[in-house]
Amino acid sequence: MKKFISLALASVMVVVMAAGCSSSKEPAETNKTETEGEGEGTEGKVYNVCNLVNGNLGDKSFFDSAESGLQELQDAGRITHTTIEMGGSTEDQAKWQSYLEEVSASGEYDVIICGTYQMPDYLKNVAEMYPDQKYIIYDDTTYQMDNVVNLSYKQNDLGYLVGVFAGSLTTDTSFANINEDNVIGFVGGVDSPVINDFLYGYILGAQSVNPDVKVDTRYVGNYIDPAKGKELAESMINDNKCDIVWGVAGNSGNGAAEAAQETGKAYFIGVDSDQEQTLSTELAAITLTSGLKNVGQSLVWVFDELDAGNEYWGQHVTLGINEGGVGIVTDKNFTTTPQAVQDAVNKAIEEVSSGAVTVPSAIGDESGAVEQLRESVKP
Numbered sequence: 583m584k585k586f587i588s589l590a591l592a593s594v595m596v597v598v599m600a601a602g603c604s605s606s607k608e609p610a611e612t613n614k615t616e617t618e619g620e621g622e623g624t625e626g627k628v629y630n631v632c633n634l635v636n637g638n639l640g641d642k643s644f645f646d647s648a649e650s651g652l653q654e655l656q657d658a659g660r661i662t663h664t665t666i667e668m669g670g671s672t673e674d675q676a677k678w679q680s681y682l683e684e685v686s687a688s689g690e691y692d693v694i695i696c697g698t699y700q701m702p703d704y705l706k707n708v709a710e711m712y713p714d715q716k717y718i719i720y721d722d723t724t725y726q727m728d729n730v731v732n733l734s735y736k737q738n739d740l741g742y743l744v745g746v747f748a749g750s751l752t753t754d755t756s757f758a759n760i761n762e763d764n765v766i767g768f769v770g771g772v773d774s775p776v777i778n779d780f781l782y783g784y785i786l787g788a789q790s791v792n793p794d795v796k797v798d799t800r801y802v803g804n805y806i807d808p809a810k811g812k813e814l815a816e817s818m819i820n821d822n823k824c825d826i827v828w829g830v831a832g833n834s835g836n837g838a839a840e841a842a843q844e845t846g847k848a849y850f851i852g853v854d855s856d857q858e859q860t861l862s863t864e865l866a867a868i869t870l871t872s873g874l875k876n877v878g879q880s881l882v883w884v885f886d887e888l889d890a891g892n893e894y895w896g897q898h899v900t901l902g903i904n905e906g907g908v909g910i911v912t913d914k915n916f917t918t919t920p921q922a923v924q925d926a927v928n929k930a931i932e933e934v935s936s937g938a939v940t941v942p943s944a945i946g947d948e949s950g951a952v953e954q955l956r957e958s959v960k961p
Contacts, residue, residue, distance in 0.1 A: 629692040629885065631655075631663040632685045636678055636700050637670035637806060641833040644805075644877060647855045648697060648720065651878025655885055664691075670806040675700070682708040686715050695881065697721050697733075699774055705730065716895060718884060720877050721776060723945070728896040731884060734945075735875050736902035737776065738783040739934050742941045743910040744851055744873040745787025746930040748826045749795050750923040751849075751870075757920060759847055763823035765796045765961045767848075769814055769838045771805045771831035778944040780830045780853075780873070782952045785959055786941060791926050796961040798822050802834040811837030819848045822961045828873070829853060839865045856911050871916045874909040876901075883907075903935050 633652055635645050655661045668674055668681050678701070685694055686708050695718045696705060702724035709717055709727050720733040748766045755762055768784060770777040781799060788795045800814040811831055815838035818824040827842055828851040829835025839850040839857070843865055850865070852858065852872030861869060880901050887894065901907025910927065917924070933939040944952040 627889070628659065629661045629888075630690060631661045632691040632694045633663055633665040634678075634681055634685070634694065634696040634701075635665060635667045636675075636696065636698060637832065638667045639665070641805070641836075644698070644721075644832050644854045644875070646860070647875070647877040648695070648881060649878070650855070651876075651881040652695075654878065655882060660885060660889075670804070679704040679707060683711070686712040689715075692716065693718060695720070697877070699724075699772075699776055718881065720880060721875075723898045726896060726898060730896070731894045732898040733877075733880050733884070734898060734900045735877075735880070735907045736900060736941075736943075737779045737873075737875055737908060738941045738943045738945075739902055740873040740875060740908035740910060741780040741783025742787035742790075742934060742939070743783075743927060743930050744780075744828055744871070745784040745789075746791055747787075747871055747910065747916075747919075747923060747927050748784070748828065748851065749788030749790070749792035750926045751919055752795065752826055753792055754920050754923065759849065760825050761823055761847075763796075763825075763961075764792070764794060765798060765818075765822050765824045767798045767815065767818040767822075767824035767827035767838075768800070769811050769818075769827060769829045769831050769835055770799065770801045771834055772803060773801045775945050775947075777801070777830055778952045778956075781956065782944045783941050784828060785955055787930065789959075790930075790939075795959065796822075797956070797959040798824050798961050799956050802831050805832030805834050807834045808837030808840070811835050812841045814838070815841035815848075816845065819845050824848055824961075826851065826870075830873075836861065836865075839869060843868050852911075858911065858914050867915075869915060870919060871911045874911065876907055876909065879906055903931065 637645055639645055639649055652663050656663055668678055682704055693716045697720035699722055702722050705719055706725045709730055713729055717730045723732045723734050752764055752766050754760055768781055785797050798818045802810045811834040815827050825848045827838045827848055829838040830853045842848040842850040850869045852869050854875045857872045858866045858869045903909060
């Protein structure tokens with residue numbers, strides 16, 4: 583591991599704690615491509631885990647959510663883990679497969695974790711080289727390999743809930759900073775199926791309560807450029823009179839929060855984690871809710887399942903509202919919004935959870951439906 587340590591020294595956070603155990607939870611129902619496997623159970627086993635971040639912690643969103651779940655497991659004595667921040671620049675990306683190869687070759691880890699749409703090709707190459715090594719990739723279903731669990735999330739459902747919130751609130755001009763133009767915004771990281779899955783639900787949810795709503799959609803092109811996210815959101819707010827902007831772009835999306843706060847004309851909606859709790863005091867004040875993609879809890883779920891004897895290697899597992907995989911924040915600043923808005927969101931939660939409302943997905947859709955919808959609601 584000397585080569586690996588020298589390569590990663592500047593970006594490795596190693597966390598080790600004494601072994602312990604905790605009782606497993608009942609496994610949740612999942613929407614997956616194959617029947618779950620059943621083993622003898624491993625309750626009491628302490629797993630050694632490596633978390634490879636294809637970016638950096640501190641995004642106050644996606645990667646931080648994953649890390650929080652692993653920290654929860656470690657605090658419970660169920661794992662020890664090493665987190666390696668690989669960086670997100672073009673130069674950094676050239677090294678991602680090397681990181682995967684090094685940690686896999688070491689034989690030190692029971693499970694190696696990575697995530698997002700950027701990692702599947704690298705993981706496929708390495709997972710085929712090390713068939714006995716177990717891997718989890720979150721937020722991706724590109725490949726199906728015998729030694730990999732693919733976790734995905736119904737971000738279309740959470741997008742629908744956020745859309746209901748934004749579409750309802752933007753009609754109530756009695757609420758401070760809400761104007762009469764009926765335009766909401768969406769700052770995405772990249773124009774990809776996963777990000778557009780959020781968008782698909784967002785537009786449809788907004789339209790369900792506000793048929794005439796307009797949605798200004800723009801993409802940063804990455805997840806690590808808050809200055810660009812701020813620039814796009816400022817244009818939305820100043821040029822097209824957006825009064826609510828949803829940032830679905832990792833750290834880039836946090837720039838949209840800065841634009842909303844500094845212009846004093848709009849509100850921000852967070853993503854992946856409860857960003858009202860993680861942003862600065864000034865930015866938290868204008869963050870009314872967050873769409874939750876509970877990456878961290880999904881990782882906890884996998885280890886709960888392993889402890890219960892349920893294995894998902896070689897399978898795709900999709901987690902929704904009922905499984906705790908996605909949701910929306912309904913406390914703190916959310917409770918300051920008009921009661922009619924809160925009622926609309928709570929009704930939407932019930933409808934999606936019960937199946938009364940089925941939200942289409944951009945994942946695997948080759949009809950161009952989401953692109954057509956996006957164009958049709960431009961301001």
